[in-house]
Amino acid sequence: MSEDNNYVIIGISGCTNSGKTTMTDRLLKLFPSASQMCQDTYFLEPGDERLEFVPEVNHSNWEKLSALDMDRMVRDVKQWIKDSKHSNSHQIPILFIEGFTIFNHSPLKDLCNKKYFFTMDFETCQERRSGRNYIPADPEGYFEKIVWPMYFSNKSELNHYKDIVYLNGCDPQEKTLKTILEDIYTLPALKKLHFIS
Template identity: 30%
Template structure:
């Protein structure tokens, strides 16, 4: 257990970007480098129902589909005392003091949450082309097919809206999602030296 006299530093890193751009995969890889890493996944914060488009389609890519209040509360709790949720800290073998905790927050919309964005130390946005995003979505979910019009009516327009905004934000580091997982991780590590 971590001793109470130890000073805990918490680094917050958000990884956002296009659907199927490798956000979760990259975060898992990055977290494996530090035993004191924690992950917050946007997918755990969806509300039971999403807002509807003018066509009556549920838009799960709209920020209103997320319980952003709960997500922000959970992140603030991790900032306050990351050791309560850190498996390495809870381990009887962890006697290190002054552990630096890294909290990775990943999802397509995490950089849309203004109050969360203000807390972040690093903001990553992974880009992807239309064709590659569509190809990966079809490959990833072999048993699931987007409802007709969902990709072109919700997924892609919401991504393009985010991309347009975030590419103007100089605090956001942009990474090309067409690279391999290893290349993306290396790029991430290079921009965070």
């Protein structure tokens, strides 16, 4: 994507429970006029025939890109771009897109000016996920047999892209936030903004 646009789209992706939402929330506080889109709101409804059912865990596979309505998400992002071009605001429109497979869908990935991917180790990820409640809930064995293998499968699809910045989800948030901010401010549209420490 060209960096000469009068808007900025930042993609934040990565492993489940790796800190994507927390980091997005922190960035939104620094850019209060920015917008946000979360991939989680585009999941298909439980029971949708497009979901892949895994008999081994008696559960649908929610970790695949096909479990999401990505066409609708791309349409919404393009609508945001259209709206931002007609905005009367003197501020640069910024959109933060957060989700675990947003870079696996090329039409969405290509709309992002900057891309960040949070990695995570097995033990930390499992511990964090066990403290979260999902609807529908994770059945026994779902993390080990579906979530973790799909994380590596989804991540491996991105290996040939050179414009994704990989970040360790276990690093201190202040360090990660500083890294992202320094990188964001290299964009021509944001270079004039003062660095926020």
